[in-house]
Amino acid sequence: MIAVLSGLILRAVVVLTGTAVATFALLWHAPGDPALAIALARFGSQVPAEVVDEIRREAGLETGFWPAFQAWISPLLRGDFGQSSVTGRDVWPDLVTAMSYSFPLAILGLLVGLVISVPLAVIATRRPGGLLDRLAVALASMGTAIPQFWLALLLILLFAVHLGWLPAMGARTPTHAILPALALGLGVAASFTRILRSGILEARSQPFLPAIRRRGVAARRVERDHVAPHAAVPVITVFGLELAFLLEGIVVIEVIFARPGLGSFLVNAIFARDFPKVQAVVIVTAVIFVIINLVIDLLYRALDPRIGERNA
Template structure:
């Protein structure tokens, strides 16, 4: 068990190192002159060649690729993202301010998704093929097919434009978070409903369950001790991936609803070619994905140690 976890941690470190190198390489070799873009974002005026050359020297664009990468990745090991190439301020305070908007929104979307999917999947799995089951599968399939940006626009048209119940743009009050969180939550509910339902039905079809029933074990104990652990494995997988993808979805939803957060933070940084800001968001996202997958793999071993060798 311990050796398996150590192997997973080492694999996570390799993935993070690869993500860091790839991120830096893509930004380094992006088309256009980053020094000119940074200078324009700083001074917002007609620029001379001397000013552009000064900016290039100041932000280290004259150095070789590997020299610049090592200068960047060294502080990154202690989560020091350096200073903004545009404003000169440390990246962390601005990044943290964006996180305080995005993470609560993502968690609210996850809570809505669970509140909808869990009871719906359990009710649907009670009578496979019944009316409720068919309706649940149809609704979940429809929800999974609708992109988040399209669903967000539909909710704006209905609840903000037509009914006038909720605000569509900004983040001043709790009401401003309802439509973005609902947009994320409905997408999560669509995926989780199908997976939870399928997991329950598959677990109920295990060949050893009839023998356990003949021993006189109560249905409640069978569900708790046998069905739930087997159904939990695919559910944990999708739940973990949804948790990681919610960050990406929240970035898109923030742009649609004109909310501050990582979405606005990232778009502004890309337009200004502010490398430290862009790299901070990408590395943070990669760290989240790797951490979630690591937790999932460890949970696999806790729930069913027999599959440890398969995932190691």
């Protein structure tokens, strides 16, 4: 077990290192003058050239790529995300405030997806090929094909503009989270329904199940002890990936619904070329993604020990 954990942690370190280097390189080589972008975001439209030069020296943009990267990564390894290039405030408190809006919304979207997909998949697999099964597959395929941003706009148009039932922008009350959660959750439900349906059908077709039933084992026990664990492996994969991708998709959703979360935090930082803020968002989401994948790998081995044997 120690060898397995060591290998997983080593892979996580490699992924995080590559993510840090790639993010810094993309920002460093982006078109335009980053010092000018920071100056415009800080002072407005009229910025003297000497002020731009001062900001360039202040941000370490004159030292070259690798010295600047080292100057950023060294404090980060000690848990210091640095100060904003625009406001001068510490990045971490502002990032925590943004995450306090985004993480609950991501969890709520995931719950919406589970509440819709699990009953739909179970009902669909009762009679494979029947009317309900075909309807569930059609709805899941439509949900997968519809872009998330377009679905969000449709929800705003229907429930906020035409019906006037729900607010479309802001995050002042719990009702402001309903439409963004639906926009996130419906996409999750589409993926979960397809994967869960396929997993259940595959688990029920296993050749050893008829022998178990002939022994007189109750159908509920067969579903619980044999079908459910077999069907859970692909579902766990999708569950973990969807939770990670929700944190990425939430950026677009929060911008559309004008929510003060990671979306507006990241977009404003990108436009202002605020390197510390952009890098902080990318690193935090990468850490979350790596942790989720680590937990998934451990759950695999708990559900199916043969996975650990094949990787040994």
